[in-house]
Amino acid sequence: MNTRSHAATLLDMADLLRPNAIRAAAALQLADHLAHGPLTAQTLAERTGANPVMLTKLLRYLDELGLLRRDDEDAFTLTELGEPLRRDSRQSLGQFLSAEGLFGRADLGLVGLLHTVRTGESSYAAAFGREYWDDINGDPAFAEALDKEGPTRIAFDADLIVDAYDWSGVRRVVDVGGNNGTLLMELLVRHPHLTGAVLDLPGVSKIAARRVAEAGLSDRGEAVAGSFFDPLPTGADVYLLSGVLADWSDERAVEILGRCGEAAGQEGKVLLAEINLDMESSGQSAAATDLWVSATVPTPSRTVGRLKELGAAAGLTLTWEGPGTHIRSLLEFGAGGARA
Template identity: 40%
Template sequence: MDPVNTDVQRLREMSGLVTPMALRVAVTLGLPDRLADGAATADEIAPEVKADPVALDLLLAHLTALGVTERTDAGYRTTTFGALLRADAGNGLHGFLHQDSPAGRADLSFADLLHSVRTGESAYEVRYGQGFWADLAGHPHLRAAFDRQMNHRMAAWIPRLVAATDWSRFGTLVDVGGGNGRALAAILQASPGTRGHLVDLPDTVAGAAEMFRELGLEAEVTGGSFFDPLPAGDAYLLVDVLHNWDDEKAHEILARCAAQAAKVLVVESLGESTEFDLVMLAHFGGRDRGLHDLERMAARHGLTLESVTPVSGRSLLEFTR
């Protein structure tokens, strides 16, 4: 094939929306789950999934071309490959693609990426009328799904965070935006002399105090925003927090931490993924920042970078006031 035509075809494939949206619609309709229980025709399952049978057949035909489903004499059925999209597959794909999940819903804002590139603002607000975090606050099922998604993503990574530094140096460690407290609990278990204080939204930290008690850990819980006054501590921990915010809000978070403690530990990926940068932009109006960007931001608040420790795709930056 002519090299020019090959490159044109490659660019066409890279820019196509048909297959990504077909997969997201399939997951949202529950097709991989329904067709794993037995083959069925589009006419048979259209009433169940509230779809037009002719349009559903077109979707299933494309899913078959992708290898997600296959045709049998009894109709379509999910393949082994397609079963990876089931809700019970345990790999996170279902939550990533479902259009009524936080990630799947947020990714639809990429249709308004042009707005973000022109303004530097979140595209999410254009699509949904309010920012990602406000939207989660107004939809409890999205908030709960987001917390589950974060727990799934962090589970294998927490032990690496625990091993990244000597946490026993700190009398009180405040985990700011620390989710359900699992990371803080693991740190405290490895550092018996350290007290903990978890700060996150009330619905997210619900149950954290009981978990700490059951584990015999000395830790307090504050349900609130990190834009509210923060509790006192010897060190503050920010894990994957700053990249969710634009520069103004990121500075506000750093300022609150620097005003309270001599140590601020920031865990972030340092701009290694161009794709992830655009995700942060479209979803939140934020971005990953490089090491020198974070160092300059912190310096504005009297914080000096003391060390950088790789933590499996992220880096732990230790700042001293």
Template identity: 40%
Template sequence: MASEPVDVWAMADLVTPFAVRTAATLRLADIVQDGELPLDEIAKRSGTEADPLGRVLRFLVRRGVFTEPEPDVFGPNEASRVLRTDAPGGTREWLDLDGAVGRADLAFVELVEQVRGRHPAYPAAFGRSFREDLAHSPQLSDSFDDLMETKSDELAPLVAAATAWDRFERVLDVGGGKGVLLAEILERHPDLRGTLVDLPGPAAAGERYLESRGVRDRADVVAGDFFDPLPPGADAYVLCDVLGDWEDEDAVRLLGRCAEAAGADGREGSVLIVELLPDPDGEFTEMDLRMMIYVGGRMRDLDQTERIAAAAGLFIASVIRLDDGHGIIECLPDR
């Protein structure tokens, strides 16, 4: 619960976020990265109109992003450097209005209608669902896979180090994106083999990515729908940041597919759910809203996760909490 006085006007401001996101989308920080440039030149290099661009830049300068050392000349500063494409953390890419997640944020304009029960936000804003958008647009799909890679740059090493993966022979990463986590686990455990399952776009990217990480010879890549039966024979089925994308009914179906494959031929394979858990104050409401708006999913605490696991015939055997707020929730068949 917030204890500081809350400035509701500042919280509700939309001008600043849109100005920052416009700068991110137009790569203005990249354009001025080597120093000050006249407005006309920035407009030329960003393919924009000088007058509205200048008004956005002047506003941002007043907010502390970019400098205007003389009229109609703009330069970089510490804050603008965060918006450069080569800055760590991928801030520019997350805010890019042409990228999968920056664009999905625009669906928040429909939040009130979703709350009124009139329609889900994303399809109302864009005419089709987030997943349909990715399936139809290689540019959006690639940008999403790249963002997941950025996110995984921090998460994958934590997950790979947190549990004893060498007790398994084959790890199957369900909805593993381009395979950042799988590559990290295989790199650390040379005797381990892996399988990546994802939709055709990410799976194709996964083949290239696993090759680039030098683990392709120990990894199978399967392009398919994870609601269909999963390849059996692995002793660990991993769902990393996947279950939160789905409402309970679909999450149970997906866990059921994992349980079925993990239990094939009388095996007792593990299902490892890697998901953001509420922090000690119970907070993960922002991510919960994002999941609701983007894809109609939801975040779950441990009790909620236990319920959907039980509905899929699994019980929670252990929970490891990671420093970044995620947990590794290991489930086994409830026989």
């Protein structure tokens, strides 16, 4: 391959127009509008609320990419390649790729990658002025994305929380930063004596409340709107933090642990079930994931030893260390001595 070919390859690899055009098409749901037949740019502009001139330019480019096909009447038809952008497609990528979606928003933050490489700080904050979860959880515009893209099954070895911890003596658990309630619901189903609550910001807690009700668990579960940087509801036996601290700096992580400790008091416990992503040991194929995660959230991987240090910095005492996996650790903290 000659130097000119290498240059062409690099230009293609570094292209930003193509991915952003596809994500714009996904956000506008062009594939869904074209699902039943060809439409003109003017009609699509009316249905999507887009600028007609700029939408026409986008449609022509999508035609060049092969996602759409333009006919002699200047109407556009969805191609087989573009089918996965339909929201009702069996293997739909429409919501996932949307520039306004949960994951699409994170990907757009990668424009600040240079900032991450230079400073170690998240590129998302550099691009948008706020950390990822501050932005997503704090903006009602993303509530729909959170609802559609949030997990419906526990993941990242979260079974460890449900099975390896002794829940027999626990009456009530608060899943702090529990997102849409998936983990709490699993705990309530698997341990019928438990009652509990998800605590998260208002937009997320509304989703969790609805999902808990739809699961028929409203008699034992609820969702509470709040921030884990503010005082938390007291009276629970266990304050659970599952995969939360990885999204925050050491300083903020200590704040979160401290709030949980305050709410737990002398009798309660703080159960830290943190995700520990060790990408380096996963081989070269994990390099892209490692870079993406590190650029999106401030501290995606901490050692168990470091988590213990953060607990101590928050004024907590390690009372139990559970079994761990290569993905997740399980640590219990309290204000008293070690558990017998």
